[in-house]
Amino acid sequence: MDNPILWSLISVQVFMGAFDMLVHHEGTERLAWRASQKHELRLHGVRNFFYAVIFICFAWIEPHGIFTVILASILTVEVLITLWDFVEEDLTRKLPATERVLHTLLALNYGAILAFAAPVLWEWAFLPAALMPVSYGWWSVMATVSAIGVGVFSARDLMAAARCDRLGRGDPAALVAALKPRQHILITGGTGFIGTRLVEALVTARHHVTVLTRDVRKADGLRHPVRVITSLDLIDDDDRFDAIINLAGDAVAGGLWTAKKRAKIIGSRVQMTQALHALIARLTHKPECLINGSAVGWYGLQDDGDDTALTEEAPAKPAFVHDVCAAWEQETLPISAQGVRVVILRIGLVLGVDGGMLARLLTPFEFGGGGIMGHGRQWMPWIEHDDMIRVIAFTMATRNLSGTVNAVAPEPVQNERFSRDLAAALNRPLLLRFPQWLLAGALGDLGREAMLGGQRVVPARLLESGFVFANETLAPTLRKMTGGTLPQVT
Numbered sequence: 001m002d003n004p005i006l007w008s009l010i011s012v013q014v015f016m017g018a019f020d021m022l023v024h025h026e027g028t029e030r031l032a033w034r035a036s037q038k039h040e041l042r043l044h045g046v047r048n049f050f051y052a053v054i055f056i057c058f059a060w061i062e063p064h065g066i067f068t069v070i071l072a073s074i075l076t077v078e079v080l081i082t083l084w085d086f087v088e089e090d091l092t093r094k095l096p097a098t099e100r101v102l103h104t105l106l107a108l109n110y111g112a113i114l115a116f117a118a119p120v121l122w123e124w125a126f127l128p129a130a131l132m133p134v135s136y137g138w139w140s141v142m143a144t145v146s147a148i149g150v151g152v153f154s155a156r157d158l159m160a161a162a163r164c165d166r167l168g169r170g171d172p173a174a175l176v177a178a179l180k181p182r183q184h185i186l187i188t189g190g191t192g193f194i195g196t197r198l199v200e201a202l203v204t205a206r207h208h209v210t211v212l213t214r215d216v217r218k219a220d221g222l223r224h225p226v227r228v229i230t231s232l233d234l235i236d237d238d239d240r241f242d243a244i245i246n247l248a249g250d251a252v253a254g255g256l257w258t259a260k261k262r263a264k265i266i267g268s269r270v271q272m273t274q275a276l277h278a279l280i281a282r283l284t285h286k287p288e289c290l291i292n293g294s295a296v297g298w299y300g301l302q303d304d305g306d307d308t309a310l311t312e313e314a315p316a317k318p319a320f321v322h323d324v325c326a327a328w329e330q331e332t333l334p335i336s337a338q339g340v341r342v343v344i345l346r347i348g349l350v351l352g353v354d355g356g357m358l359a360r361l362l363t364p365f366e367f368g369g370g371g372i373m374g375h376g377r378q379w380m381p382w383i384e385h386d387d388m389i390r391v392i393a394f395t396m397a398t399r400n401l402s403g404t405v406n407a408v409a410p411e412p413v414q415n416e417r418f419s420r421d422l423a424a425a426l427n428r429p430l431l432l433r434f435p436q437w438l439l440a441g442a443l444g445d446l447g448r449e450a451m452l453g454g455q456r457v458v459p460a461r462l463l464e465s466g467f468v469f470a471n472e473t474l475a476p477t478l479r480k481m482t483g484g485t486l487p488q489v490t
Contacts, residue, residue, distance in 0.1 A: 006116040007139045014146045024099045033353040038164035043085045045158035050078045052151040059143035065129030166483035173205035175389040178397040184208045189247030191218035193355030232279045241287045248272045273331035289341040296348045296381050297321025301453040311460035312404045341402045343395040348408035352385030371432025376416030378454035381408040384471035406459045425478035
């Protein structure tokens with residue numbers, strides 16, 4: 001098939017397919033870590049295997065006779081699998097608009113490839129059966145590299161499909177078992193990583209949930225029934241809420257900390273909390289409590305080599321992350337003055353495979369590209385995703401608990417230990433170390449504070465109040481959440 005037009009179409013197909021896998025499947029959708037996508041992953045695995053066979057055949061072999069028929073059959077089966085995949089995707093997830101457009105272009109381009117290839121295959125089918133070696137120079141090299149790439153992802157997707165059953169997390173309603181039945185709860189930030197799981201747990205437990213969101217489309221992925229509003233003005237003065245949970249705020253790690261970004265990070269938190277103050281002031285029936293988000297960044301940056309355990313009584317050190325948390329927490333004081341019990345959760349790194357920092361690390365670590373950040377001695381206070389939901393429910397239900405509460409697991413780890421435990425959970429080597437000058441130089445204060453800085457924060461008040469963590473130690477927690485098997489105790 002020494003046809004430049006055909007090879008150009010194949011190159012376009014390879015580029016669009018790679019973009020779809022890396023940007024959509026691995027990036028925005030993270031299909032390999034979604035238990036609900038087991039069947040889609042299997043379809044992708046089989047289809048990529050056939051793509052690998054097709055690319056190798058086009059690159060180095062000219063099939064004749066019955067071998068042409070076999071190749072044509074593989075091309076036909078690939079079309080059928082793609083159609084099946086389209087149906088499976090529509091049934092199990094909401095595709096981004098960019099993915100739908102790209103799938104359409106892939107289908108059209110594949111049709112063009114078949115149109116150019118069909119006359120040649122027809123001619124070869126009537127020749128004596130043979131596999132004739134050929135070479136098309138750089139086109140063959142490109143096709144071989146593509147075959148290796150889709151072959152790797154074929155194996156990866158099939159293994160991920162087999163892993164899906166081990167990613168199940170049990171009944172979400174059990175996470176909020178501490179609450180009284182039929183609570184009325186308002187949540188801001190309910191479409192985020194923490195909020196989505198919290199809504200799922202509350203709705204499954206048959207509580208009445210109202211979610212405030214700026215983008216109604218994001219609420220499509222929430223567990224229903226749930227009331228969705230775009231403004232607090234839509235809440236009547238005589239509406240009743242037992243609790244308000246405030247998790248809203250612009251992502252701290254969502255871009256470089258320019259002056260505009262810093263103002264947006266602080267402003268989004270301050271303005272939302274002020275709006276909640278105004279809401280509570282006009283409500284006829286005040287909520288019993290406000291559970292307000294904050295972060296361990298309140299403590300600032302712990303000096304390198306300082307291993308002091310930081311309880312809720314520890315002082316803060318200068319840092320932008322402290323400024324964010326301090327401004328956010330300050331805005332809860334007028335709400336507390338209205339007689340509403342306020343709990344401020346200083347949240348650590350929330351670990352889960354479907355969002356947050358860990359989700360961003362899974363792909364590089366799974367492909368051997370993960371590494372230690374700087375010297376690796378910076379402390380990382382963490383908490384498992386479902387334990388975070390249980391903490392929220394516990395603080396709502398514990399009426400004698402107010403003020404600041406460290407929402408972290410009892411055993412923080414340093415970055416080097418975290419990196420080694422994650423690599424071990426995925427059965428991958430840990431080969432890389434990202435130098436401080438690189439992270440600080442590329443990311444500025446974001447790199448210095450969020451990646452190279454840390455705090456050894458411990459949950460003193462939670463433990464004193466009787467909260468029991470389901471996940472206290474990092475290594476087994478990572479193995480469990482990534483679908484690995486725990487080592488046998490002898």
